[in-house]
Amino acid sequence: xxxxxxxxxxxxxxxxxxxxxxxxxxxxxxxxxxxxxxxxxxxxxxxxxxxxxxxxxxxxxxxxxxxxxxxxxxxxxxxxxxxxxxxxxxxxxxxxxxxxxxxxxxxxxxxxx
Amino acid sequence: xxxxxxxxxxxxxxxxxxxxxxxxxxxxxxxxxxxxxxxxxxxxxxxxxxxxxxxxxxxxxxxxxxxxxxxxxxxxxxxxxxxxxxxxxxxxxxxxxxxxxxxxxxxxxxxxxx
Numbered sequence: 670x671x672x673x674x675x676x677x678x679x680x681x682x683x684x685x686x687x688x689x690x691x692x693x694x695x696x697x698x699x700x701x702x703x704x705x706x707x708x709x710x711x712x713x714x715x716x717x718x719x720x721x722x723x724x725x726x727x728x729x730x731x732x733x734x735x736x737x738x739x740x741x742x743x744x745x746x747x748x749x750x751x752x753x754x755x756x757x758x759x760x761x762x763x764x765x766x767x768x769x770x771x772x773x774x775x776x777x778x779x780x781x782x
Numbered sequence: 783x784x785x786x787x788x789x790x791x792x793x794x795x796x797x798x799x800x801x802x803x804x805x806x807x808x809x810x811x812x813x814x815x816x817x818x819x820x821x822x823x824x825x826x827x828x829x830x831x832x833x834x835x836x837x838x839x840x841x842x843x844x845x846x847x848x849x850x851x852x853x854x855x856x857x858x859x860x861x862x863x864x865x866x867x868x869x870x871x872x873x874x875x876x877x878x879x880x881x882x883x884x885x886x887x888x889x890x891x892x893x894x895x896x
Binding site for chain 1: 786791814823824827828833883888
């Protein structure tokens with residue numbers, strides 16, 4: 670098992686550009702999550718999904734969109750990137766038998782200039 | 783609203799010394815509590831969790847944590863720290879409601895002196 674994988678590892682965007690952060694898991698987990706981590710702020714939930722075709726907003730969804738067409742993939746879309754979106758982004762997943770135990774990917778470090 | 787406080791931003795200990803990282807939570811019901819570790823450039827790895835039962839829980843890498851309801855605390859401990867334990871440690875609580883979202887503390891950065 671690869672677990673939770675994320676691509677790219679690093680990315681620099683210009684203000685106003687768009688991009689998609691990829692997340693995939695091979696553990697057949699129903700639940701998937703996107704977090705952002707800012708220095709000294711812990712992790713904040715952006716969006717989450719309880720299964721294919723079902724997504725919902727977390728604490729800080731503005732400026733982001735998600736989709737969940739398959740169980741495995743949960744991409745995060747940034748539209749019109751802003752400097753405030755400079756952060757480290759983590760994807761996580763959990764299964765129905767242990768929903769509260771989340772497995773994290775290695776993260777994507779995004780800088781918006 | 784549920785919250786988690788980690789009062790120590792940065793802690794330095796000597797290798798071989800004991801370690802205690804503090805975590806306080808605010809939650810009305812019985813909380814589900816977690817400790818995660820993040821090594822430099824890595825994602826978060828679950829160290830241990832508490833759902834119910836024995837208030838002293840054992841985790842990986844020789845860590846343990848004790849749930850104290852009277853103090854609303856879930857402190858992480860290790861009797862003898864190794865240089866490889868240098869990392870950032872996050873306490874988290876399940877936020878409740880329809881989601882399974884975790885509410886994280888702001889983290890404690892552990893440095894280990896030789």
